[in-house]
Amino acid sequence: MTNVTTQFITGFGGAKLAVHVAGPQDGWPLVLVHGLFSSAAVNWVKYGHAARLADAGYRVIMPDLRAHGHSAAPHDPAAYPEDVLVDDLLALIEAFGLEEGGYDLGGFSLGARTVTRAVLAGAAPRRLVLGGMGLEGLAGWAKRSAFFIDVIDRFGTIKQGDPAYYAQQFMKVQAIDPVAARLLLGSVDDTPPDELLRLTLPVLVVCGEEDMDNGSAPRLARRLPNARYVEIPGTHMSSVTQRQLSEAILAFVAE
Template identity: 50%
Template sequence: MASSPADFPVRHFRSEDGLDLVYRELGQGRPLILIHGLFSNSWVNWIRYGHAQLLAERGFRVIMPDLRGHGESAAPHDAASYPPDILAQDGLALVRHLGLTDYDLGGYSLGGRTTLRMLVDGAAPRRAILAGMGLAGILDVHQRRGFFRHVLEDLGNHKRGSGAWLAEGFLRTTGGDAKAMLPLLDSFVDTSEQEIAAITMPVLVLAGVDDHDNGSAADLAAILPEGRLAHIPGNHMTSVLRPELGQEIADFLLDQ
């Protein structure tokens, strides 16, 4: 495991609306953009548990942005800074900033949904990875958005051991800014089955065997014309800690 975020200094780029956003890199080779989940950041999701190192060792230049409102990227508190689909637009801005034309793209949980939205909005990677995401979390963002709104609006009052209590604990661990994440929730948009079915590149749908937070990964893979389904041990919170996450991503991307 990596020792400290300080060992992986951030690099900067500008969003289309002028915000200062950051990303980290590890490795040399084929570009692979990986997007973290809600309440997380690039260090926690991809570097801390060794996924980025494994992928770098297998020949990838791993590019890991901090989403707006997260990590070391700008985290404004005003609703105007979080228009619909803004995370996908930020992702496309990063692709343009780096001048990428031949690359791979993926994400975990919110990062998986953001990856899908980037595909709908015009991103054209060779292959894509949707991890920690199921069909319900793509078709209807309302249910999970409501859960996270409850988490953020009632901090300090959640029943010990509850899902909300665990989510708040994770937010505190990552140093997340609740005042930025509340308006961010309203930027999430639904994606239709027709839009999903129009995605033609190979897509890995990867989920913990006990992860049901965002609906069925199998159902999501079935709609994608080139969808491939894989499971790893764990639930939504624990599968991201498992080395199998990085291994499955590498195996998929290197499969000829």
């Protein structure tokens, strides 16, 4: 079993952010950002992805986003300015001394939104991985966010059979703070399709064959100047449990 260590860095506004690291100290850095209401432990460690990549020699760097996992979940609205997750990710890149072209960067779902906007804001990885993301998901955050805000506003009262039930239960299992989560949802920005033309680095778009939660992943890959699409088994929720996710990432970053 691969050893995972945890350290804390300082994000926007002084927030303490947990970062979990696996793999050799001198391995090629690969930063992976989890999805909404998940954590590094669930998205990357639990189903063997971190171990698979670390065993291949990569230094896998996995933050818990603010209001998730072991990171701070402040209730002050001032702690959630526009694109605060991007600010936090840029702070991580600086804290770990990651230099231009000297690391790879990836994310799943909300993590994919975050890494996309981080590159547009100046982050400079060698390669980029966008998991569980389609073209419409990057530009249409308001609709997706409204669904989760409804879950938060009705939290604890949603019954089985309601489309929001499983999101509520996942939030309970993950011990998500509803107040912090609601504030965080309001900080996430859209990325207009034309902005994607600025992403000229190599990009892997990897998505479950039954996953349309964030729109069309093949359309996203076609929109990007230098991207490929890899389909893996599963839905938005189940695709992260499939070994094919990290196998696709490994094949891409090893080129």
